[in-house]
Amino acid sequence: MSVINITDEDIKYAEHILLKAGQKFDDERIEFLKDLNTLDLQAVPGSGKTTILLAKLLIIERYMPFKSGSGVLVISHTNAAIDEIKSRIGAFCPKLFSYPNFVGTIQSFVNEFLAKPYISQKFKTHVSKVDTDLFQNHLLWLFKQIQWSSEFDKPTTLFWGRHIRKAEKESERTGEKKNNICNREIYNEVKKLYFDYSDNQIKLITDKKCLLKDPDNKKYQGLKKIIENTLMCGFLSFEYAYILANHFIKQNSNIQKLLQQRFKYIFVDEMQDMDEHQYQILEILFFAKGLSKSIYQRIGDKNQSIFNGDIKLDDIWIDRNNVKNITGSYRLSPQIANLANQFSLTKGEIKGLNNHSNIKPHLFVYTHENMLKVTPHYLSLIKKLQGNNQFPHDSPLAMTAVAWVSKKKDDESKITLSSYCPNYSSERVKVKSEYNCLAQYLLCFDKKNRRLNPIAVNIKNGIMKSLRLANIKDEYSMFFKETTFKKLLQEKSISNEKQVQFEINIYIWSISIIRGSHEKVLAEVQVYILSIFNELFPDTPPENNFIYDSYVPNNSTLIASDLEDSELLINTVHGVKGQTHLTTLYMESFYDGEYESTLLKEVFSGVSSSDLIGSVDNEICELKTEIIELKKSGKRGAVTRQKQIKKLGTKIENIKRYSKMLYVGFSRPTHLLAFAVEESRFNKLDIDEDIWDISHIKNVQNK
DSSP states (O other): OOSOOOOHHHHHHHHHHHSOTTOOOOHHHHHHHHOOSSEEEEEOTTSOHHHHHHHHHHHHHTTOSOTTSOEEEEEESSHHHHHHHHHHHGGGOTTTTSTTOEEEEHHHHHIIIIIHHHHHHHHSOOOSEEOHHHHHHHHHHHHHHHTTOGGGTOTHHHHHHHHHHHHHHHHHHHOOOHHHHHHHHHHHHHTTEEEETTTTEEEETTTOOEEEOOTTOHHHHHHHHHHHHHHHTTEEOHHHHHHHHHHHHHHOTHHHHHHHHHEEEEEESSGGGOOHHHHHHHHHHHTGGGTOSSEEEEEEOGGGOOSSTTOOHHHHOOOOSSEEEEOEESSSOHHHHHHHHHTOSSOOOOEEOOOSOOOOOEEEEEOSTTGGGHHHHHHHHHHHHHHTTOSOTTOOOEEEEEESOSOOTTOTTSOOHHHHOTTOOSGGGOOOSOOSSHHHHHHOSOTTSOOHHHHHHHHHHHHHHHHHHTTOBOTTSOBOOHHHHHHHHHHTSSTTHHHHHHHHHHHHHHHHHHTTOHHHHHHHHHHHHHHHHHHHOTTSOOOHHHHHOOOOOOOTTEEEOSSTTOEEEEEEHHHHTTOOEEEEEEEOOEETTEEHHHHTHHHHTTOOHHHHHHHHHHHHHHHHHHHHHHHHHTOSOHHHHHHHHHHHHHHHHHHHHHHHHHHHHHTSEEEEEEEEEEHHHHTTOOOOTTTOEEEEGGGSOOO
């Protein structure tokens, strides 16, 4: 039972901070706010589930510190989500963001409370950086030092036989030397190595299959040595952190008890984005088959689980006995909400509460010959609607065009995002912590979300990488990170002026980059790095290629339109999940043998995805009944029906996968939703023109 009783006065306090004047939380949201027992909250797109979570955290802050000395654990999937929590309520919740509470990503939680303690306990060292690229590069560097070592029975020979045949075929096809290809494949595989302390086997992170398990094998000894040396140097990959975390939990029965004592309340946002290994760690620690002393609340939307690959979310996210629902969407208009409902798998009705738009969803019909006119046609429609004052004139929301698949490498004839936008590149929309040159650190950041923090982090990471490339380490033989670098500056200066100047430089450079002065900042950062080497590390030369190499960003993910002060953003559905758009164009693409409009033909024609799954389930039940009758009568045909059942089972999983993708894509915009379908596939649909506004692009004259 909870020890906090949330009052109406508490709710008014949260409303005052989070909502506009005169707005109040409705009954659905108040019911969730007042419930401090273990539960699931299923909230539709645009329902403000983050806001309602923030309201609960604001209220709980008022009751801190707890008499028991325990705290609150808040977990989300991305750093951006954590930044939003901190920026919106940080000023009101000083206790929430300090011990014994923890607010962070699932990765940071696993790193901080499980993986790092395990390594510290085992190797008497600390992890300086959890980063897959750094871990893999250091592992490969160590491997190259022993790859032909007789002491370890020439470890390369283990991998050579695994890849030489593929290299020979690739060599015949491309003309590249087979040895070069084979070495490249070997190095890629070496980067995936890890040592499993639960069974003392050397495995590959990609499939968890065992490569070596005999401790007397010299290759085993060599590979184990370089893996452990990489860990002892303070490097750990994101994926390896979870493996070590699971082992730590199994090895130490007290971990579960200690963490439940530490955290009285656990809130997990965007639960549907958790991978199975993340889900299971949280379940073991904080649900414990219903025996946990912690209150564990999971918040999300099963219909938006598009990041789990082939994992069947229904098999791992099992609803609690206590499930709350928020069905009202402030983002979606009734027209868009009704269409998105067609693709819902849970039959949870979205109530479109956005009455600022009454634009019907548009369906664009194109041919292969005029496919490149899809986005111009979309822009022309937007311009027309703006002229009719059907859009807000000062909205900060993006106008976007999205597709499921960005590019199909093995068959260029299949339609993907690149078919509509040939110059599309995913490079600019990827967020990385590691880049190849200093200029890239200054140019690769989210241009639509110009905050100082990510730019500043990039600049600092670039400076730290310049030291790392020169193999410069701190007093503990660890590569520098921001905290240890600033400590060094403090030690090497009078009155702390070097550290202060460092912070001032970062701030000024961040502002200048926002204002577009990239070249000026690059020159200044280059000079600063050289001064660091000259003053603090005079005997070590910097890596000049990293500092001075040029980088030209690929801007093809942005299409300039003829609309005043506007841009059309091009991205994948995965890339825009969680975002709110002014307009969204969803362009069908080819995935796993089908297009959205073919696999879900019945849904586009009016049958809901959940009902479509129900009809396929009925077919399976009928076949199972037939199999029973055939076996009773001794007749043949059972094997054929078993194959049909397997095929129908695959169809159900595909319906779920495709439906979720469309559900996510269709639930982004506040005003205009459009879907682009090729003419031959459109002709097989039975489209309700009361729902869709249909236009054939081949009949439209584009300027």
